[in-house]
Amino acid sequence: DDYQLGDHPDFMRKEMHEQPEAVRRALMGRLDERFATAHLGGVGLDPHALRSVRRVKFLGCGSAYYAGQLGANLVEELARLPADAEPASEFRYRNPVVDPDTLHVAVSQSGETLDTLAAVQELQRKGGRVIGVVNVVGSAIARECGSGVFLHAGPEVSVASTKAFTNMSVCFAMLALLLGRVRDLSVAHGRRIVAALDALPDRIAEVLATEDEVARVAARFSAAEHMFFIGRVRGWPVAREGAQKLKEISYVHAEAYQAAELKHGPLALIDERMPSVVLVPDDELVSKNIGAIEQIRARGGPVIAVTNTKLPDGLADAVLTVPRTEPELDPILLTVPLQLFAYHLAARLGRDIDKPRNLAKSVTVE
Numbered sequence: 001d002d003y004q005l006g007d008h009p010d011f012m013r014k015e016m017h018e019q020p021e022a023v024r025r026a027l028m029g030r031l032d033e034r035f036a037t038a039h040l041g042g043v044g045l046d047p048h049a050l051r052s053v054r055r056v057k058f059l060g061c062g063s064a065y066y067a068g069q070l071g072a073n074l075v076e077e078l079a080r081l082p083a084d085a086e087p088a089s090e091f092r093y094r095n096p097v098v099d100p101d102t103l104h105v106a107v108s109q110s111g112e113t114l115d116t117l118a119a120v121q122e123l124q125r126k127g128g129r130v131i132g133v134v135n136v137v138g139s140a141i142a143r144e145c146g147s148g149v150f151l152h153a154g155p156e157v158s159v160a161s162t163k164a165f166t167n168m169s170v171c172f173a174m175l176a177l178l179l180g181r182v183r184d185l186s187v188a189h190g191r192r193i194v195a196a197l198d199a200l201p202d203r204i205a206e207v208l209a210t211e212d213e214v215a216r217v218a219a220r221f222s223a224a225e226h227m228f229f230i231g232r233v234r235g236w237p238v239a240r241e242g243a244q245k246l247k248e249i250s251y252v253h254a255e256a257y258q259a260a261e262l263k264h265g266p267l268a269l270i271d272e273r274m275p276s277v278v279l280v281p282d283d284e285l286v287s288k289n290i291g292a293i294e295q296i297r298a299r300g301g302p303v304i305a306v307t308n309t310k311l312p313d314g315l316a317d318a319v320l321t322v323p324r325t326e327p328e329l330d331p332i333l334l335t336v337p338l339q340l341f342a343y344h345l346a347a348r349l350g351r352d353i354d355k356p357r358n359l360a361k362s363v364t365v366e
């Protein structure tokens with residue numbers, strides 16, 4: 001196997017830093033600037049079939065499920081089609097009602113996750129339409145689906161998924177663009193998304209260049225035993241993925257909450273020993289998210305804000321900043337500092353980053 005660590009101390013760090021290149025590979029030959037769409041031939045649906053899709057459902061496990069939530073938001077925003085994500089493990093057990101007009105998207109880095117494979121098989125038994133968004137070519141889920149989109153992320157060795165999550169999100173943006181452009185997404189809007197996707201590798205490289213600052217912030221908060229990750233709408237799947245990364249490699253207890261849900265219970269947990277990482281994309285909800293930070297700090301909770309805008313001075317205890325892109329793509333960039341944050345916090349605690357306890361890279365059993 002010629003996939004080597006090189007100068008990196010572990011695979012997670014190598015794979016985080018490969019993201020600009022991985023995204024370039026995912027985009028290669030797929031963006032169409034002229035018609036403001038994406039070419040995803042493997043999906044196997046002509047414009048007529050694409051137009052017959054009435055709903056999109058993403059199915060995956062763990063980070064692939066959270067990426068699916070990010071994808072569902074993109075489909076709703078760009079294609080104005082109802083979309084959601086569900087853990088593949090739940091789907092397979094709840095005797096799902098399968099609607100032939102729904103496009104199901106099975107999401108998996110390894111292509112071998114048993115719960116996701118079983119969801120695909122259940123769908124096929126019931127005559128559902130399913131495509132795979134998979135990294136490993138020739139894997140069980142890729143073969144079972146027979147059509148879909150390959151991530152082209154390259155090998156991912158670290159148990160904690162980084163570049164595969166990012167490439168899933170990028171592939172979902174292209175799928176949303178494709179579905180949008182056979183509906184009501186304008187050429188002008190589509191072109192803005194195409195241009196922003198094209199520039200994304202450089203923007204991700206800019207986030208990776210802030211690693212030292214993220215490491216300093218992670219060090220400041222490395223004594224915490226619990227953390228909240230707070231986001232809403234576009235920030236919500238990012239918060240879930242950020243909490244997941246921190247849990248799995250640092251063993252720090254992390255919980256993701258939608259900002260507005262805090263006051264319905266979890267706010268009771270806020271005190272000076274409970275830091276919150278709050279996602280603040282500069283979109284129409286920015287003032288609501290600033291309000292959430294004020295609520296947390298008024299109760300003594302430290303806040304790390306992750307944003308792409310200039311926040312009022314002194315609003316948060318620490319601020320991690322990412323560059324701007326099109327607002328629909330903000331979640332993709334906002335995820336990267338959370339990967340770095342989890343990584344450096346875990347490194348500081350001396351964890352075995354690539355092989356966290358109790359976990360396997362791909363879960364091929366029940």
Ligand code: AGP
Nearest residue numbers: 062063064108109110113160161
């Ligand atoms: C990600 O960091 C996790 N290790 C895990 O949640 C993973 O995403 C999940 O097990 C799904 O794996 P897959 O993408 O290979 O199907």
